[in-house]
Amino acid sequence: MTRSERKxxxxxxxxxxxxxxxxxxxxxxxxxxKWLDDGYALPGPPAPPDIASDE
Ligand SMILES: [Zn+2]
Known part of the structure:
Protein backbone atom coordinates (compact mmCIF):
# COMPACT_ATOMS: atom_id res chain seq x y z
CA MET A 1 0.00 0.00 0.00
CA THR A 2 2.10 2.87 1.23
CA ARG A 3 5.82 3.04 0.80
CA SER A 4 7.84 1.37 3.50
CA GLU A 5 8.39 4.34 5.70
CA ARG A 6 9.90 3.25 8.97
CA LYS A 7 8.75 4.78 12.19
CA LYS A 34 13.62 -0.04 28.68
CA TRP A 35 15.47 -3.09 27.46
CA LEU A 36 17.87 -3.01 30.38
CA ASP A 37 15.00 -2.46 32.76
CA ASP A 38 13.33 -5.58 31.44
CA GLY A 39 16.43 -7.70 31.45
CA TYR A 40 18.44 -6.68 34.45
CA ALA A 41 16.24 -4.94 36.97
CA LEU A 42 14.64 -8.18 38.00
CA PRO A 43 17.27 -10.69 39.10
CA GLY A 44 14.68 -13.14 40.34
CA PRO A 45 10.97 -13.92 40.19
CA PRO A 46 9.12 -10.60 40.46
CA ALA A 47 6.16 -11.99 42.38
CA PRO A 48 6.86 -13.23 45.89
CA PRO A 49 4.48 -15.92 47.16
CA ASP A 50 1.67 -14.45 49.17
CA ILE A 51 0.62 -17.67 50.88
CA ALA A 52 3.29 -18.02 53.52
CA SER A 53 1.73 -15.75 56.11
CA ASP A 54 1.39 -17.95 59.14
CA GLU A 55 0.90 -15.61 62.03
ZN1 LIG B 1 11.31 8.57 18.53
Whole structure:
Protein backbone atom coordinates (compact mmCIF):
# COMPACT_ATOMS: atom_id res chain seq x y z
CA MET A 1 0.00 0.00 0.00
CA THR A 2 2.10 2.87 1.23
CA ARG A 3 5.82 3.04 0.80
CA SER A 4 7.84 1.37 3.50
CA GLU A 5 8.39 4.34 5.70
CA ARG A 6 9.90 3.25 8.97
CA LYS A 7 8.75 4.78 12.19
CA UNK A 8 10.35 5.14 15.55
CA UNK A 9 9.13 2.32 17.82
CA UNK A 10 9.24 4.69 20.78
CA UNK A 11 7.31 7.73 19.62
CA UNK A 12 6.13 6.77 16.11
CA UNK A 13 7.88 9.63 14.42
CA UNK A 14 9.61 9.08 11.07
CA UNK A 15 12.96 7.41 11.48
CA UNK A 16 16.06 9.48 10.91
CA UNK A 17 18.72 7.46 9.17
CA UNK A 18 21.38 8.82 11.44
CA UNK A 19 19.62 7.33 14.44
CA UNK A 20 18.02 4.34 12.75
CA UNK A 21 15.92 2.56 13.71
CA UNK A 22 14.87 5.45 15.91
CA UNK A 23 14.08 9.08 15.26
CA UNK A 24 16.66 10.44 17.63
CA UNK A 25 19.39 9.49 20.03
CA UNK A 26 16.97 10.25 22.81
CA UNK A 27 14.55 7.58 21.70
CA UNK A 28 17.42 5.19 21.21
CA UNK A 29 18.44 5.77 24.81
CA UNK A 30 14.91 5.28 25.97
CA UNK A 31 14.66 1.98 24.19
CA UNK A 32 17.96 0.87 25.63
CA UNK A 33 16.89 1.79 29.14
CA LYS A 34 13.62 -0.04 28.68
CA TRP A 35 15.47 -3.09 27.46
CA LEU A 36 17.87 -3.01 30.38
CA ASP A 37 15.00 -2.46 32.76
CA ASP A 38 13.33 -5.58 31.44
CA GLY A 39 16.43 -7.70 31.45
CA TYR A 40 18.44 -6.68 34.45
CA ALA A 41 16.24 -4.94 36.97
CA LEU A 42 14.64 -8.18 38.00
CA PRO A 43 17.27 -10.69 39.10
CA GLY A 44 14.68 -13.14 40.34
CA PRO A 45 10.97 -13.92 40.19
CA PRO A 46 9.12 -10.60 40.46
CA ALA A 47 6.16 -11.99 42.38
CA PRO A 48 6.86 -13.23 45.89
CA PRO A 49 4.48 -15.92 47.16
CA ASP A 50 1.67 -14.45 49.17
CA ILE A 51 0.62 -17.67 50.88
CA ALA A 52 3.29 -18.02 53.52
CA SER A 53 1.73 -15.75 56.11
CA ASP A 54 1.39 -17.95 59.14
CA GLU A 55 0.90 -15.61 62.03
ZN1 LIG B 1 11.31 8.57 18.53
Missing amino acids: CPICRKPVVAEHSPFCSSRCRDRDLL
